[in-house]
Amino acid sequence: RKEVEQDPGxxxxxxxxxxxxxxxxxxxxxxxxFWYRQDCRKEPKLxxxxxxSGNEDxxxxxxxxxxxxxxxxxxxxxxxxxxxxxxxxxxxxxxASKIIFGSGTRLSIRP
Amino acid sequence: xxxxxxxxxxxxxxxxxxIMLECSQTKGHDRMYWYRQDPGLGLRLIYYSFDVKDINxxxxxxxxxxxxxxxxxxxxxxxxxxxxxxxxxxxxxxxxPGHLQETQYFGxxxxxxxx
Numbered sequence: 741r742k743e744v745e746q747d748p749g750x751x752x753x754x755x756x757x758x759x760x761x762x763x764x765x766x767x768x769x770x771x772x773x774f775w776y777r778q779d780c781r782k783e784p785k786l787x788x789x790x791x792x793s794g795n796e797d798x799x800x801x802x803x804x805x806x807x808x809x810x811x812x813x814x815x816x817x818x819x820x821x822x823x824x825x826x827x828x829x830x831x832x833x834x835x836a837s838k839i840i841f842g843s844g845t846r847l848s849i850r851p
Numbered sequence: 852x853x854x855x856x857x858x859x860x861x862x863x864x865x866x867x868x869x870i871m872l873e874c875s876q877t878k879g880h881d882r883m884y885w886y887r888q889d890p891g892l893g894l895r896l897i898y899y900s901f902d903v904k905d906i907n908x909x910x911x912x913x914x915x916x917x918x919x920x921x922x923x924x925x926x927x928x929x930x931x932x933x934x935x936x937x938x939x940x941x942x943x944x945x946x947x948p949g950h951l952q953e954t955q956y957f958g959x960x961x962x963x964x965x966x
Binding site for chain 1: 957958
């Protein structure tokens, strides 16, 4: 089993729609979780960290399900500018743990 | 000015040539990383360094070497480039560990084509 798995998409949704995608991880010792956004031909940038209790940042909501070992990202009222690739990432408990990235889910918002 | 810079931004080279990619950061971070990104494979870690005297192999270090010349500089070398090293290369830095979650800050990337 891969350390982290994401549906590559593309997800193609109309503007204003709600869209969600998941990312599963295999290492139960993982402690820190993240969503990064990567625009075409650009570098990844942190979108949001994912906390145990779930967290929200405007139209974006991140959730963690430790029992089933996945994180999710929900985007409400999607905008054209949300079109990008979304990479999940996780890190183990040790301070020496590296951050492992998923291969990304491509999202395309259409007018 | 960008906090993490990479040079060159684009490079075309021939099989067998030696090439160096450079990364500089002004964030004052100790940790630096080199990744490559290929379509469908996501970001794969090549090498990482937690401080100037610390160098570690990542998951795909074969064919690559690195040098941490200073806290702010981390270079990646391809001693003898081969076509399957054609990829987008990213340098990244990260916050020191602690109770806060560790964020990675990426440079703009270097597009490398090996003919």
